[in-house]
Amino acid sequence: MGTFNIDRLLTWARIALGIVFTYAAFLKVSMSWLTFAGSIDAYKILPDWAITPLAQLLPWLELALGLLLVSGFAVRWTGLAVTLLLAGFFSAMMQAHFRGLDIDCGCFGPGEKIGANTFIRDGALVGLAVCVTLGAFLRRNTLLHRVQ
16 A cells, blocks of 8 residues: 655645636636626626626636646645635625525536535635645745755
């Protein structure tokens, strides 16, 4: 039986998170940005002027972050950006739920209502992103101490 390797586990977690982000971005990029704008607007958080640019830019940001995670480039900062973005998404879902809005989450395009499944999935993704980010920062610190 092999030994447990935290670096290998963090690598697989980073790649899995990157694939999820890339897949979600691909689904949004492949549909009309107006559809995604409708999902964003349904949350009733942002002013009207912010919805269009966010609907047009966010899928491309998700795609870039996903590809960066998969490639392993700048993992500390990419992981931090992904963690903050997912925490923002999760917070928006929570506020919509507590305000009684019966809306699609918009996570993977239209058609998935906010509910227990989306909270479990997105909560797990936030946790995974935190682990990847902390692992990247702690691993760097460990490597720096080994060199000194």
